[in-house]
Amino acid sequence: MTVEAKQLFKARKREINKEKQYYNKFIFNGHYSLFLVIMLGAFILGYGDWLKTIPKQINYSLIVSVVVAITSMFPMRTLLKDADKLFLLPFEKNMTDYITHSLLYSYFSRIGLQIIIIIVLFPLFYVINDKTIGFYILFALLMLIMPFIGLLLKWQWYTYKLESWSLHTLLFIFFASGYYVALDAKQISSIIPVIVIVGLTLMLRYQNKHQLFPWERMIKSEQQHHMNYYKFVNMFTDVKHLKGTAVRRSYLDSILATPKSKNFNENNMYLYLFVRSFARGKDVFNIILRLVIIALILMIWLHQPVITLIIGSLFMYVILLQMAQFYTQQAYGLWPQVWPSPDSKVIQGYEQLLYRLMIIIGILFLVVYAITFPLYSYFGLLYFIVGWLTIRNVIKKLKYQETLLRD
Template structure:
């Protein structure tokens, strides 16, 4: 029988394995360039946030907006660290898996509670200013932000065990979280803790109903695999991940960018440009990450009310977007098509360079439009976006040529 010590040892081994893997990949993620980018981005955010707090726009329900955002961040995923083989090898210990789950609940909470603490710190200056420099009510809000996610995890476990749908749980939690946070921020009433009592009541009710329910192996294993795969997709933008399964998505709105090449372009001189464009437009990972980076950049450029800071932010995002696409080269250049139709390295690099320049132009135009709308008198500063993009591409291509030369040796 699985005793407490056995469950603790099994979970500890898996947690250490995950931590070791993350330490390995973090070396590639938080390299010198990306760390400098994050520091500058943090400084720009603090500067813009401070200026914005001096003249906060009126007639906006900040309590409701903050409640909705925090309700979303409060939905912690349930991380069990279960593997596909567990449905077979741990099946004899099914009745004793509750001990293992208790460790996974604690792990799931502490793995994400840092985000809640960051949100507490970010939102405090806003509501401190809005409420005439008082903060007693905010203590209640902060306590709710730390307690609600944990009781939500308890409910999620019982919900899954009872074989209920995920969407219904997320809808219920979103309503309870939002209402609780809103009452704490807007009405400043102790009644906001009612949501905690309601969730605990639901946990106790479902727990009583789940006494004879079997362990939901399939659901928990599938959920854990999905969480781990999402992490691999993120890391894959910085370095190669062997465990990643590539998927494709049809985006019909991008079809105009993927027209059938003319007959004279059916050769190795144009093959790789088309390959990179199509892989990017149809790929699920690179496109989504670049889209998120562009949207974040546009929001910050609109929000920061300083021409120099805004142009620095735009240039940094141009740099980081093109730098992240450097990993896209290795995913495609050493894939299936180069083996089916072998071509010289110079053709592959040339096609990749052409693809990067096209991406730079699209992103640069978006940045310039936003910059011109925000600061029409300093519109000529927008040329810096293209200059940074051009220098970044030159540096990336130079490194690729050097790496290919080393491989030949």
Template sequence: MKQGAKQLFNLRKKEIAKEKSYYNKFIFNGHFSVFLVILLGAFILGYGDWLKSIPKRINYALIASIIVAITSIFPIRTLLKDADKLFLLPFEKHMSEYMKSSLIYSYFSRLPLQVLIIIIFFPLFYVLNNQTFGFYITFAILAIIFPFLGLLLKWQWYKFRLERWSLFTVLFIIFTSGFYITLDAKNISSILSIIILIALILFIKYLNKSNLFPWERMVAIEQQHHMNYYKFVNMFTDVKQIEERAVRRSYLDPFLRTPKNNKFNDNSMYLYLFTRSFARGKDAFNIILRLVIIALILMIWLHQVIVVLIIGSLFMYIILLQMAQFYTQQAYGLWPQVWPVSDKMVIKGYEQFLMRLMCFIGVVFIIIFAIAFPQYGYFGAIYFLVGWLTIRNVIKKLKYQETLLRD
């Protein structure tokens, strides 16, 4: 039966790998790959310039400890499905073998990101500590060991039916203190954090001897992880399994006033629909907001005019391009069936919505650019040009697609 538990998990893992392989074709397409390469180049360029004149009187050890502590709290991926709560119940006494495979998978699937963060912070502390790095080896070892011990503790914590927030608090305090002692005091006593974690794991495991498998909780956690992945993929292609949810954002109410009577017609309804769906939707709004924030951070951080213009233009292009998926979600939904109109009107409303979104983002980008480079502020008009050309290209493709559908 132990072998059966491993086979079941391996089967689920292959299913997930197959699904991700399918969606990766849409995610890492030509446009996004170029975007990632340019973004990486911009980060390396900005990071290198920043290291030449690092601001003083900032506790970088504490900041790095907090960041790495948060990234060290890996999520558990059980790959369980809703039906498992019923059909795997007779198999419960063998679920410990299944969870061993789950914890190993959870660790190695997230480990590359942890290694990347360790590499990113290395040049900073190498420069701050006059090109010495012996202490950083201890920090890197802790950053590799902590996540796995955290996963072991998390599993026992969930099995004991304790709250998630309390686990996060415990792990955050232990991880942060261990990292900070290593980076700031450069003291080997940070290894005590490992001993504390192991002691906690063994103690709660002892208390869990008679506890049953927490089916409801583990299935719910896996479903949430899977849905988050679908939301990310939905930026690039349609995902049937995704569940769109609405969120009330009262601060956006001034932009969502009910149209006057003369605006309730074919010409205006889809502009209102797209605007309202975007403002009240949970996924598209949050995704675009994150992209804008990342763009603004890079524009403020980098100090080369040409690079900032390229970064802003690239983000304008990516944001508008990703909104093409928003069109398919709305145009082929319920409203066209409730109030049928010509597809030309739907595309027109979508074009108007994109133009307004582009104008808002363009104004924000130009303000930041003008503050950073007052003497070159007028070059910010390039953002509007890139946005207009992108919208023109998107609308042209949509019209062509609708023509093929009619045929």
């Protein structure tokens, strides 16, 4: 049965890897790869300059401990499907072997992020601790060990049918305390949370001897993780498996007022639909909001006129470029079939949405740039120029695509 469990998991793993390889060619295209390379260069440059004049009065150990405690709570990936709760029931007694492979997969699929964080944080603590590294080695080891024992505890916790929020709260406290003691107190007692988590895992394992496999919970969790991945990919290409959802945001009601009767026509219909779909949509709005926040943080943090100008322009370009995927989701949906209108009207409404979005983002970037570098504030107009050129390019391609479809 161990061999069969391993073969089943390997088959599921090959299937999901094949799917990711297919979508990765849309994600890591030329534009996005160039954006990532420039972002990496800007980060290295800004990080190096910041370390030269780093403020000493900030408790970096506490901040890092909190952030790393969050990243150390790895999700448990079982790769189970909805039909498994029926067809794998005869296999239930041997699902322990399957879960062992899923725990290893969950760990190694995310450990790369921990390694990157270890590398990024090393210069910071090397500088503020007078170039000593002994304590940091202990911290790095904890970052590699704690996520795995956290996964072991998570599996026993779920099997015992306990709530997820209690587990995450407990792990956060243990992880953060262990990291903080290693970074701030620099004591070997930082391994105490590891011993406690291992002991708690063994105790629950003993209690779970006669517990049934939590099919519903594991399948629901895997479906949620997979859906989150689809939501991310959907910003780059169409994902057939993704279901659209809507969220009420009352603070955006002012821009979603019902149009006057004279505006109920094909000239204004698609602008209204695009704006409403964007404001009420759960995925696109959140991703664009996160990109804008990240851009503003980088612009303030880097504190270099030219680099800040480049970063803002890149984010303006990427945001508007990725919004092109939003067009295909709406233009080929239900409304064009219910109320047919020329393709030019659909593109016109989408173009108006992009210009409104560009103006809002451009104003935010310009204000931040003007406050940070008042002597060079007029250079902030570059954000609007980049936005205008990007929209022109996007609309031109859309019109060409519609021409090909029409032929």
